[in-house]
Amino acid sequence: IERPPESRQKLKTIESVLDPAPLVDTTMLDLTHWIAERYLCGWGQVLEGVVPAGVKKRAGTREVKFFSLAQDHAQRREEFTLPQKQQAVLDALQDATEPLRLEQLTRAASCSVSPISSLEAKGLLEVVLRRIDPVEATSGPVEREDDLELNPDQQQALATIVELLRARQHHTILLHGVTGSGKTEVYIQAIREVVGYGRQAIVLVPEISLTPQTIRRFRSRFDSVAVLHSHLGDAERHWYWQQISRGEVQVIVGARSAIFAPTPQLGLVVIDEEHETTFKQESVPRYHAREVARKRADLAGVPLVLGSATPTLESWQRADNGDDRLVSLPSRIGNRPMPPVSLVDSRNDRRFRSGQAIGRALEIATRQALDDRGQVILFLNLRGHSPAVWCRACGQGVRCRACDITLTWHRDRQAVVCHICDFQAEAPRTCPGCGRAGLRLVGVGTQRLEQEVRERFPEAGVLRMDSDSMSRHGSHDTALEKFRSGKANILLGTQMIAKGLDFPNVTLVGVVDADTMLHQPDLRASERTFQLIAQVAGRTGRSERGGRVLVQSACPDDPAIRFACHHDYAAFVEHELAHRRATNTPPFTALARVILRGPDEAVVAETARGMTDVLRAAAGESSEIRILGPAPAPIARVKNFYRFHLQLAAPGSQDIRELWLSVEKQLPRQAGVESVIDVDPLSLR
Numbered sequence: 001i002e003r004p005p006e007s008r009q010k011l012k013t014i015e016s017v018l019d020p021a022p023l024v025d026t027t028m029l030d031l032t033h034w035i036a037e038r039y040l041c042g043w044g045q046v047l048e049g050v051v052p053a054g055v056k057k058r059a060g061t062r063e064v065k066f067f068s069l070a071q072d073h074a075q076r077r078e079e080f081t082l083p084q085k086q087q088a089v090l091d092a093l094q095d096a097t098e099p100l101r102l103e104q105l106t107r108a109a110s111c112s113v114s115p116i117s118s119l120e121a122k123g124l125l126e127v128v129l130r131r132i133d134p135v136e137a138t139s140g141p142v143e144r145e146d147d148l149e150l151n152p153d154q155q156q157a158l159a160t161i162v163e164l165l166r167a168r169q170h171h172t173i174l175l176h177g178v179t180g181s182g183k184t185e186v187y188i189q190a191i192r193e194v195v196g197y198g199r200q201a202i203v204l205v206p207e208i209s210l211t212p213q214t215i216r217r218f219r220s221r222f223d224s225v226a227v228l229h230s231h232l233g234d235a236e237r238h239w240y241w242q243q244i245s246r247g248e249v250q251v252i253v254g255a256r257s258a259i260f261a262p263t264p265q266l267g268l269v270v271i272d273e274e275h276e277t278t279f280k281q282e283s284v285p286r287y288h289a290r291e292v293a294r295k296r297a298d299l300a301g302v303p304l305v306l307g308s309a310t311p312t313l314e315s316w317q318r319a320d321n322g323d324d325r326l327v328s329l330p331s332r333i334g335n336r337p338m339p340p341v342s343l344v345d346s347r348n349d350r351r352f353r354s355g356q357a358i359g360r361a362l363e364i365a366t367r368q369a370l371d372d373r374g375q376v377i378l379f380l381n382l383r384g385h386s387p388a389v390w391c392r393a394c395g396q397g398v399r400c401r402a403c404d405i406t407l408t409w410h411r412d413r414q415a416v417v418c419h420i421c422d423f424q425a426e427a428p429r430t431c432p433g434c435g436r437a438g439l440r441l442v443g444v445g446t447q448r449l450e451q452e453v454r455e456r457f458p459e460a461g462v463l464r465m466d467s468d469s470m471s472r473h474g475s476h477d478t479a480l481e482k483f484r485s486g487k488a489n490i491l492l493g494t495q496m497i498a499k500g501l502d503f504p505n506v507t508l509v510g511v512v513d514a515d516t517m518l519h520q521p522d523l524r525a526s527e528r529t530f531q532l533i534a535q536v537a538g539r540t541g542r543s544e545r546g547g548r549v550l551v552q553s554a555c556p557d558d559p560a561i562r563f564a565c566h567h568d569y570a571a572f573v574e575h576e577l578a579h580r581r582a583t584n585t586p587p588f589t590a591l592a593r594v595i596l597r598g599p600d601e602a603v604v605a606e607t608a609r610g611m612t613d614v615l616r617a618a619a620g621e622s623s624e625i626r627i628l629g630p631a632p633a634p635i636a637r638v639k640n641f642y643r644f645h646l647q648l649a650a651p652g653s654q655d656i657r658e659l660w661l662s663v664e665k666q667l668p669r670q671a672g673v674e675s676v677i678d679v680d681p682l683s684l685r
């Protein structure tokens with residue numbers, strides 16, 4: 001132990017030790033410290049965010065100290081002259097037939113806690129921690145299943161991972177496999193190897209509630225799987241934490257924060273659907289689980305596997321450069337063909353102009369699928385009934401009072417709702433701007449789509465999944481079971497239904513509006529559009545029944561849409577990387593975004609300008625660091641706070657970090673203006 005020089009610091013005595021064992025080990029301290037540096041926030045903030053509240057307050061502690069006599073207590077006793085109280089404690093333990101808990105012991109010896117602590121310090125007592133009243137495993141028993149026999153591509157992928165596992169080397173492997181190519185089976189068998197070493201694996205998935213099928217698969221293959229989902233109570237979370245840290249759990253499956261699971265001997269980290277944006281935390285510490293996983297796997301000297309059918313350009317670029325290793329599963333299991341995709345130009349169908357969502361071609365295809373006793377998935381990434389309420393007379397939309405966005409009409413709530421702050425109000429009868437009547441509902445959300453589908457296909461069982469209809473814990477499971485069993489044969493919903501689902505009977509997927517993502521003010525709009533279409537298309541053609549996809553778009557010439565319809569990831573990345581290089585955006589540039597907000601627009605703007613000036617001056621003219629902005633954020637007002645942002649762009653994130661740290665103390669601060677820096681931002685809103 002390092003002691004500070006006596007002259008400088010006066011030491012205080014330790015009064016009591018709060019925790020018998022540290023909450024985080026040294027590796028975790030290193031990791032959290034790295035996060036603080038990498039994401040430019042406080043180490044304390046990271047630790048605060050990493051150790052679950054239930055663990056910190058030891059919620060529902062089920063571990064209790066039990067006391068008995070130390071094995072060599074008879075000899076050791078000779079060394080001391082013990083006060084009477086301590087004698088009494090030893091006598092009580094002598095009489096007891098089994099170890100006693102603290103309160104039992106104080107009662108038996110009629111003493112306080114202190115003689116017991118003294119004896120413990122002298123080494124005369126043996127203390128064991130024992131669990132009492134363990135919680136039941138959270139799910140019922142799952143039927144055991146055998147591992148499948150891998151096809152040659154899967155074997156190749158597994159061999160690459162196993163080779164690195166055996167070499168005890170950190171390396172990142174990008175497992176690029178089309179939808180339905182059997183990636184999950186590769187993860188499972190790699191973990192089989194890891195479990196054989198007595199080590200543990202962490203599997204990160206985008207969102208637990210959306211991946212019931214994957215979870216079931218893990219549970220059916222391994223003895224002890226901990227599923228860390230957001231509905232765990234404090235006590236349960238603490239219980240899992242303890243179990244994991246004792247090494248009793250083989251596989252931990254969870255969303256991004258599961259990367260901090262306290263495994264004693266980590267053997268492998270897997271990130272499934274690595275392109276998903278949920279791996280980035282949008283509050284401090286604003287880490288990306290992929291980067292944290294990379295660091296953690298590096299510290300542990302174990303491989304990291306990133307799996308996706310549509311990897312992010314960042315991950316693709318690293319693999320392409322040879323920094324990471326690329327392994328491909330180019331075809332579906334059983335060599336099933338990718339489903340054919342037809343693109344429908346919605347400008348050519350009059351129905352859309354009258355505000356309907358299902359064009360003629362999609363209607364015919366749906367009818368045919370239903371007649372053939374197939375099932376249909378309809379994807380639309382807008383919830384609510386109508387995304388806007390417009391005034392015919394003055395052309396204004398009805399806006400939230402507190403936020404800078406238009407309100408969405410929700411039919412089920414009979415209200416207009418703000419999708420940012422959830423403000424809701426009765427829909428106005430007249431335009432709030434010009435006072436005239438004649439407000440019009442514009443656009444189609446999932447509720448309106450449901451209405452239209454029910455009208456067109458009255459005989460079909462229709463199921464809607466979006467965050468409004470699926471707000472209760474367990475509602476996903478129930479809904480998906482209804483679809484699986486065939487009680488419903490049309491499933492419609494938001495991106496909630498775009499991922500991971502594996503229903504062999506789905507013979508048609510309809511992308512109701514491919515353009516919703518395309519026009520977002522976001523440098524990744526094109527990438528997200530490609531990913532979404534490719535992922536939903538992946539929900540069909542998963543059995544010998546085959547399947548097809550129909551995409552409705554008013555921009556059928558857009559490259560993202562075109563390449564997605566041809567299942568051509570390679571062509572898409574080539575096109576998009578060229579564009580990113582030309583525009584000097586990620587992955588060719590590192591970005592950080594500073595967001596400022598406050599109730600007084602002028603003060604926020606002035607602070608943002610002040611910050612920009614300081615940063616620009618520090619960056620200097622010749623520097624490769626660019627400071628962009630400041631400007632009002634794309635959503636300029638949220639809950640009555642005005643928002644401004646500015647961006648730092650540089651060849652590497654190290655450059656940004658150095659610049660930021662060199663001026664951080666001089667940046668202007670104003671009362672009432674909050675600011676935060678977001679390193680490698682994903683959301684630019």
Ligand code: ADP
Nearest residue numbers: 148149150151177179180181182183184185333
């Ligand atoms: P992905 O994760 O790439 O979308 P999955 O792992 O879900 O693909 O596999 C798709 C389907 O193929 C699943 O139903 C799975 O059980 C099945 N499958 C995977 N590997 C094999 C295999 N080697 N042999 C037979 N079926 C397989």
Ligand code: ZN
Nearest residue numbers: 400403418421
């Ligand atoms: Zn609002």
